[in-house]
Amino acid sequence: MRYLGLDLGSRTLGISTSDALGIIASSYGVIRHQEEYDRLVKEVKQLVEELKIDAVVLGFPKNMNNTIGPKGELSLQFKEKLEKVLSIPVYLQDERLSTKSATDMLITADVSRKNRKKVVDSVAATIILQTFLDKEKR
Numbered sequence: 001m002r003y004l005g006l007d008l009g010s011r012t013l014g015i016s017t018s019d020a021l022g023i024i025a026s027s028y029g030v031i032r033h034q035e036e037y038d039r040l041v042k043e044v045k046q047l048v049e050e051l052k053i054d055a056v057v058l059g060f061p062k063n064m065n066n067t068i069g070p071k072g073e074l075s076l077q078f079k080e081k082l083e084k085v086l087s088i089p090v091y092l093q094d095e096r097l098s099t100k101s102a103t104d105m106l107i108t109a110d111v112s113r114k115n116r117k118k119v120v121d122s123v124a125a126t127i128i129l130q131t132f133l134d135k136e137k138r
Helices: 037-051 070-085 098-108 113-137
Strands: 003-008 012-018 025-032 055-060 090-094
Touching: 003 025, 003 037, 003 070, 003 113, 012 037, 012 113, 025 113, 037 070, 055 070, 055 113, 070 090, 090 113, 098 113
Parallel strands: 003 055, 055 090
Antiparallel strands: 003 012, 012 025
C-alpha cells in the first residue's frame, strides 16, 4: 500500500511518499501556495494519480493541550476537500512538534539555514508519514 504524506502550512505544502509496501517514508518535495487550497487539492489529486497512491496521511496540528486551534480547523477543512475529489482514504496524523523535529534534524545534519527553509516542510511531512506507518505496523 502506497501512502502520500502531507504537511499543510500557511505558505507551503510539504509532501512525502512511502515505498510500495508502506514501510518507509521519503521526502518528496514542497508546493508553495498563497492559501489557494482548491489549486492544492488539484495538485494533490494529480500526484495521487501519477504515483498510484492508495491513501493520504495529512498532518493534524493540535495544540499542546490537545485542543484544536485555527490551524487544526484548516487541516480538517482541507481533509474534507481532499475526500471530495479523491476516491481513497485520507487519514489525520497528530503532527505536534513535527516541524521542530524536522528543523532539529536538519541542523544536526549541518544543513544551512537557506537550504533548511527549502526542505523543512517536506522533512516534516516525512516525519508525519513515518509516524503513521510505524503506528499502523503495530
